[in-house]
Amino acid sequence: MEKEAILLVTFGTTVDQATAAFKKLEEQVRVVFPGIELRWAYTAKSIRGVLAKRGIQIDSPITALARLQDEGYTRVVVQSVHIIPGMEYYDLVNVVDNMSHLRGISGKQFQSKIGKFGFHQLTLGAPLLYHLTDYQEVVACIKDLVPADPQHALVLVGHGSDHHSFSVYGCLNDMLRQTYPNVILGTIEGYPSLTDVKADLARKDFQKVTLVPFMNIAGDHAINDLAGSEPDAWQNELAQNYPVTTLLKGLLEFDNIVEIYIKHIRQAYELLN
Structure with missing residues (x-):
């Protein structure tokens, strides 16, 4: 058996x-x-x-x-x-x-x-x-999260990696931007960085930002690196220029x-x- x-x-x-x-x-x-x-x-x-x-x-x-x-x-x-x-x-x-x-x-x-x-x-x-189809499906999956207001940016934040597969994030970011003009992907450790995200936001007339972890769970990185009280937390960095809302919800939800x-x-x- x-x-x-x-x-x-x-x-x-x-x-x-x-x-x-x-x-x-x-x-x-x-x-x-x-x-x-x-x-x-x-x-x-x-x-x-x-x-x-x-x-x-x-x-x-x-x-x-x-x-x-x-x-x-x-x-x-x-x-x-x-x-x-x-x-x-x-x-x-x-x-x-x-x-x-x-x-x-x-x-x-x-x-x-x-x-x-x-x-x-x-x-x-x-x-x-x-697979390519995975990328395409993920792009479609976030549709309901994308703000209807074109001046409201959705910033997805992944963990990032120093492994050569870090290019996955750049590829997905490109596919997202071709599909949604107000969606940007960044990573905590690697490329695209917070600096890159800030530059992308500055290129358009965004008036507010929603942060969402591009991670399976809203764990330690999401709680501290995105929504933490420290000055270098993403929501505090971006709040210098935009009203920021952080949605602590993992992808597996x-x-x-x-x-x-x-x-x-x-x-x-x-x-x-």
């Missing part, structure tokens, strides 16, 4: 209210894949450590997969719950690849008295922005964004067959 599981992998969070976004994704996965074991893994060791002190145990991807294997799960989808195919995603690629090679030499599974060793099938689902992740899980699940 084949045992199937889905492992959702994300960076993680210590912000209790932000986990509601993860639960929204989890609930939808359970609806679409009823009866399949569903688990989470956090890639951030520091976050797992903080949660462990609170009595909350979350596995790393390697530990989660080892646990599933030990419990007899043979067909497993690992789904990247990341925005871009950056360092976190490629670390996950390596984990899945190495676990897949436990099948043995030349693809043959080791045999023992208790059965086959290793997963029979192990697949990996893509992050939010991977939007049904149409969740559906993109569900699509990627479906694609990975189909490879199990």
Whole structure:
């Protein structure tokens, strides 16, 4: 009897209210894949450590997969719950690849008295922005957030990256600006920066700004870097020139964004067959 599981992998969070976004994704996965074991893994060791002190145990991807294997799960989808195919995603690629090679030499599974060793099938689902269609769907997904007033700017703020995949943000920003004249994308760590966003805002006669995190959850970065009380928080920096409203809502709180992740899980699940 084949045992199937889905492992959702994300960076993680210590912000209790932000986990509601993860639960929204989890609930939808359970609806679409009823009866399949569903688990989470956090890639951030520091976050797992903080949660462990609170009595909350979350596995790393390697530990989660080892646990599933030990419990007899043979067909497993690992789904990247990341925005871009950056360092976190490629670390996950390596984990899945190495676990897949436990099948043995030349693809043959080791045999023992208790059965086959290793997963029979192990697949990996893509992050939010991977294929061109993903970008196009994300652009369409934010339509309801775009202010009707052309002088009211929507500024989406992602985490950013120093991985070569930082170009994802520039590509999406270009697609957004071609679709919506009053939407700008920036990042906290990388390009486009806050300086770039300020320059983009100054090129047009914007009268007010709404900030929205372009992150799966409204966690620590959204709370502190966007809406914090420090002078360098984005809302305080931009408030020097515009009235600013900050919407602390993660991407996973939007049904149409969740559906993109569900699509990627479906694609990975189909490879199990």
